[in-house]
Amino acid sequence: MTNTIVVTDRLTKRYGDRLAVDDVSLTVRRGEVYGFLGPNGAGKTTTLRMLLGLVRPTSGTATILGHAPGESGATARVGALVEGPGFYPYLSGRDNLRVMARYQGVSDQAVEDALARVDLSERGDDAFKSYSLGMKQRLGVASALLGEPDLLVLDEPTNGLDPGGMADMRKLVVDLAEQGQTVLLSSHLLAEVQEICDRVGVIAHGRLLAESTVAELRGASTLLVRAQPVELALSVSMQVAGDDAVQLTDAGVRLELPEDRAPELARALVAAGADIHEIRPSERSLEDVFFEMTTDQEENR
Numbered sequence: 001m002t003n004t005i006v007v008t009d010r011l012t013k014r015y016g017d018r019l020a021v022d023d024v025s026l027t028v029r030r031g032e033v034y035g036f037l038g039p040n041g042a043g044k045t046t047t048l049r050m051l052l053g054l055v056r057p058t059s060g061t062a063t064i065l066g067h068a069p070g071e072s073g074a075t076a077r078v079g080a081l082v083e084g085p086g087f088y089p090y091l092s093g094r095d096n097l098r099v100m101a102r103y104q105g106v107s108d109q110a111v112e113d114a115l116a117r118v119d120l121s122e123r124g125d126d127a128f129k130s131y132s133l134g135m136k137q138r139l140g141v142a143s144a145l146l147g148e149p150d151l152l153v154l155d156e157p158t159n160g161l162d163p164g165g166m167a168d169m170r171k172l173v174v175d176l177a178e179q180g181q182t183v184l185l186s187s188h189l190l191a192e193v194q195e196i197c198d199r200v201g202v203i204a205h206g207r208l209l210a211e212s213t214v215a216e217l218r219g220a221s222t223l224l225v226r227a228q229p230v231e232l233a234l235s236v237s238m239q240v241a242g243d244d245a246v247q248l249t250d251a252g253v254r255l256e257l258p259e260d261r262a263p264e265l266a267r268a269l270v271a272a273g274a275d276i277h278e279i280r281p282s283e284r285s286l287e288d289v290f291f292e293m294t295t296d297q298e299e300n301r
């Protein structure tokens with residue numbers, strides 16, 4: 001059994017003069033939740049549509065479980081929620097799924113399984129139009145789960161949901177992953193991706209800027225020092241960590257220094273006569289990383 005579900009190689013889509021997706025090479029591995037992260041218009045949906053065989057690449061290739069997108073070997077094993085599926089408003093959630101199940105040639109039992117997995121069994125007989133947005137979105141996930149796909153592709157699954165609905169959707173994705181489901185989801189929300197994804201691909205202006213685990217992306221942990229006078233704290237920090245590893249921020253002096261060197265730093269500050277208010281480990285948020293990456297890219301354009 002292969003451990004790689006999706007591989008793209010320099011995947012590119014051009015619309016006229018506009019490069020919507022530019023040379024994207026990414027890999028989604030079996031069993032992971034892969035977050036495809038980028039601002040609006042970055043090229044996420046276009047990439048996902050190419051993976052599903054809905055849009056033809058201008059150049060480059062994508063392979064899903066060894067098949068080209070759109071080939072039956074690929075489509076039968078991928079379930080997708082890209083642009084909400086059209087549900088009949090007056091049919092119940094269950095009947096909507098049954099219609100889809102017939103079309104796909106899967107059993108009514110698969111409908112029950114899918115409803116159970118998204119926690120809609122009890123409301124399955126209610127009309128679709130009576131559902132909350134979160135329930136509608138969960139029904140969309142259920143429709144993507146029909147036929148037990150190897151890969152579940154979700155385009156901005158929390159878009160438009162209220163905080164409760166978002167939390168439910170995140171929990172659903174985590175639960176599905178725990179049951180062994182591979183999930184590729186796109187999002188423009190860093191916090192969301194940070195919480196539920198094993199690995200992320202960061203995309204902006206059509207280009208994949210990075211692909212790694214969330215932890216790798218955030219980089220080495222840093223120490224944050226608040227001490228007075230600030231100039232003294234800054235110069236002592238530079239002596240201890242090296243000039244390049246120190247940065248003055250609004251929050252205080254930030255050092256790229258392993259946590260276990262905090263006592264050494266504290267001693268040096270005290271010996272120099274600084275008053276220490278706080279020394280604490282501080283991880284860069286994905287937000288900071290993302291901001292740096294996208295501004296670097298802007299500068300290089």
Ligand SMILES: Nc1ncnc2c1ncn2[C@@H]1O[C@H](COP(=O)(O)OP(=O)(O)OP(=O)(O)O)[C@@H](O)[C@H]1O
Nearest residue numbers: 015018019020038039040041042043044045046047
């Ligand atoms: N059919 C199309 N014709 C022309 N341009 C398109 C088409 N589809 C997408 N684009 C352009 O390609 C770029 C990438 O769009 P895409 O929808 O893939 O981004 P996205 O990251 O999914 O953003 P969003 O979250 O807003 O959907 C945008 O500039 C968009 O205007």
